Amino acid sequence: MxxxxxxxxxxxxxxxxxxxxxxxxxxxxxxxxxxxxxxxxxxxxxxxxxxxxxxxxxxxxxxxxxxxxxxxxxxxxxxxxxxxxxxxxxxxxxxxxxxxxxxxxxxxxxxxxxxxxxxxxxxxxxxxxxxxxxxxxxxxxxxxxxxxxxxxxxxxxxxxxxxxxxxxxxxxxxxxxxxxxxxxLTLPPSATAATGMDALGHAVECYTNTACQPISAALALKAIELIGQHLRTAVLNGKDPESRYGMMLASTMAGIAMNSTRLGLAHALAMPLGSYTIRIPHGLAIAITLPVVMKFNHASRFERYAEVARALGEHVHRLPLRDAAACSFAAVKKLSADIGIPARLSDVGLREEHIDDVAAEAIKSGNVAVNPRRTTVEDLRAILRDAL
Ligand SMILES: [Fe+2]
Missing domain, CATH: 3.40.50.1970 (Rossmann fold)
Incomplete structure (x- = not known):
């Protein structure tokens, strides 16, 4: 900017x-x-x-x-x-x-x-x-x-x-x-994991999209940092008050940030993935699609994705920018794996025959318009297949 x-x-x-x-x-x-x-x-x-x-x-x-x-x-x-x-x-x-x-x-x-x-x-x-x-x-x-x-x-x-x-x-x-x-403090690990990844989805999609400005960016980046610091502990040791505090702060900051910016493709896809008889819970839909969407988007804004990787605790400062950016989706995948998020959409009920309908519905979302990379319905189908 x-x-x-x-x-x-x-x-x-x-x-x-x-x-x-x-x-x-x-x-x-x-x-x-x-x-x-x-x-x-x-x-x-x-x-x-x-x-x-x-x-x-x-x-x-x-x-x-x-x-x-x-x-x-x-x-x-x-x-x-x-x-x-x-x-x-x-x-x-x-x-x-x-x-x-x-x-x-x-x-x-x-x-x-x-x-x-x-x-x-x-x-x-x-x-x-x-x-x-x-x-x-x-x-x-x-x-x-x-x-x-x-x-x-x-x-x-x-x-x-x-x-x-x-x-x-x-x-x-x-x-x-x-x-x-x-x-x-009593939220079970699986719900803590899925909702925490939703907050990460808000922060990352807000921070990287074309509507993001410096004020939302500051809030979103801090939220990403807090989630990198606290989500694993909140899931693996739910009674830890510091990690619960950090996660609530993160979701609040990301929420404030995203009102002004809308989000991105993971949120465009999560609406139809939560619809019909598919009904994949929102947090899981976000958690599973987010790294695939980030991989699709990252070349459009290397600096932003490199910052996401850094905020998640990756040591990227000596890496070329494009490699640093690629660390962002790898870091999200590692986080998901550590907290027990299923790896694939097929693990949570999506089938090949759903893909056309989900993509056709998702492309209508206002979140597509602010996504950092221009997106077609074919792109959405490819992202869904990649995550299936
Ligand atoms: Fe969300």
Whole structure:
């Protein structure tokens, strides 16, 4: 980027409260928003793990009324969102508390939007379609990956077509992100690995794409560094508080960075890979396709990919630039292998006959337009075959 380059960075309106034990400030945050009754949107796993009971106890002790919708499923669905929105209207809640991974948080944002906007959530897919300001959302992530607590995206399945779709726009930012790394101490290794690789995908695709500017770049590069330092330990020794803190910081920073830039081919592909009957979990789709996408892209921006390799801890300073850049996708593959990510898309259910449909859908993504290398549908098919 030269001195005369102009750029756009979108600041986030979300107030970030970050720290071990910060969950206990939830009642104070709700009061600070001027709200009196919460709808907690979460999933059955959070209920089983005791996190919902903790939130219920905090709200009860503070005398804040609440109702709980705890039926969120992976990637939710447009019908589920409308069901939860129906419960919200019935209870008269004036704030939505999202508690869980990306699916719970994305659902909470969509539910808050449907409290104030007419029609159905499917009327609002795409960018900036909402008309009215949603109810405030307090987003409490229990995994370090999607960054949903600081992004303006809500991703869900369109139950009419079985396609993964997204609603986005500045009105969808949560009011408050309550980032408590302690909540991730009990996240199982496989979920820690997949969500952590999603955060890496955000940081790498943001840092290397054509829309990246110096402010997003700084956040994304720091996120890559943190993930290189902490993801292995977070997976292999989940009770280590320092690595959990580092990973939550990384996913938050990457989330802030990517609102302004969009992402790249791994995220373009992950939407259809999570659709139809294929339904590969988002983090795994990102983890497996990311090194293949980086290999496809790296010659278009050697400097950036060399920096990614350096940030991941590779000793590249004496290498020619192109060799240093090539270390970036090798480093991602090593990281994936160390944390038990399956090596191939066929390991997680993709079959040769899916490739044409996935590529045809992925090429329509806005993430393709900012990818550092110009991409055709044939290129996407080749990337999928390479990762199969
Ligand atoms: Fe992602």
């Amino acid at each position: 030269s001195m005369d380059s102009s750029f756009r960075f979108l600041p986030i309106p979300t107030e970030i409260q970050f720290g071990c034990g910060i969950l206990s400030s939830l009642p104070e945050r709700i009061r600070g928003l001027g709200c009196k009754k919460a709808l907690v949107v979460t999933d059955p796993g959070m209920r089983a793990a005791g996190a919902v009971a903790r939130v219920e106890a905090l709200l009860s002790a503070a005398g804040i009324g609440f109702a709980v919708y705890d039926s969120v499923t992976p990637d939710s669905g447009s019908n589920l969102i409308m069901e939860a929105a129906g419960l919200l209207k019935h209870t008269g809640a004036d704030v939505v508390v999202g508690l869980g991974g990306g699916s719970a948080l994305d659902t909470s944002k969509a539910v808050a939007a449907m409290a104030t906007n007419p029609g159905a959530i499917l009327d609002y897919t795409g960018l900036d379609k909402l008309i009215c300001k949603p109810l405030p959302v307090v987003a409490i992530p229990t995994a370090s990956g999607t960054g949903s607590e600081v992004t303006f995206w809500s991703v869900f399945i369109d139950d009419r077509t079985n396609l993964k779709v997204a609603a986005g726009g500045v009105l969808l930012f949560p009011a408050i992100a309550l980032c408590d790394p302690e909540l991730t």
